[in-house]
Amino acid sequence: MKIGGTSGGINQVMALRQEILQRSQALQEVRVGTEAKAQKPGDAGQVSGFADTLQNALQDVSAVQKRSSDMQAAYERGEVTDVAKVMLARQESGVAFEATLQVRNKLLSAYQDILRMGG
Template sequence: MSGVGSTSSVHQIMALRQDVMSRNQALQDVRAATGSPASGAQSPGNATGPAGGFADALTGALQTVSGVQRRSGEMQAAYERGEVTDIAKVMLARQEAGVAFEATLQVRNKLLSAYQDIMRMGS
């Protein structure tokens, strides 16, 4: 029966990952609609391929989150210097970085929980 629980955890993680990817796509659509420059480091098509594996998908997702946070920091610094005058774009970038971080944190929590469940199986 414990095998069923771990399968359920994997499905929950994959569902959470899909949710993160759909939110990321929605944020990219909003960014494209507002005319903000898209980050060249993001390539969501590469992370979803079946040949990449879980580690590659996780690495790609973490790099995407890092890029979003870096972009947010750059926009905030540019606003503080007076180079960017549209506060809405700055706040959107900050919100996007916050959502990306929270989603990453939730994935980490689910992975940690799944790992602990697996470690308990031998007991």
């Protein structure tokens, strides 16, 4: 017994799964590239490498949030009809922001620990 629209729903789920796998692979490639850059000895030293890495990560999060915002606005205008892609972009944006917030919290905690050791 086939329920109406089931194969279309399965195809959408499979397409979303494929898109998630592609994004995961892209993130892994970025991570490997970042690790390779971090392993190269740089002229500016580790502080510059860390600052550059942090700046690049923040720019990536900003780009993800902008893309999510743009997709949501396009959906509201009726230009994008796939609500699943819009929701996926929103979730990705939220996860990226939450991860950035956690990194900030860890950096602040480490900074405070260092200040306590000096005094």
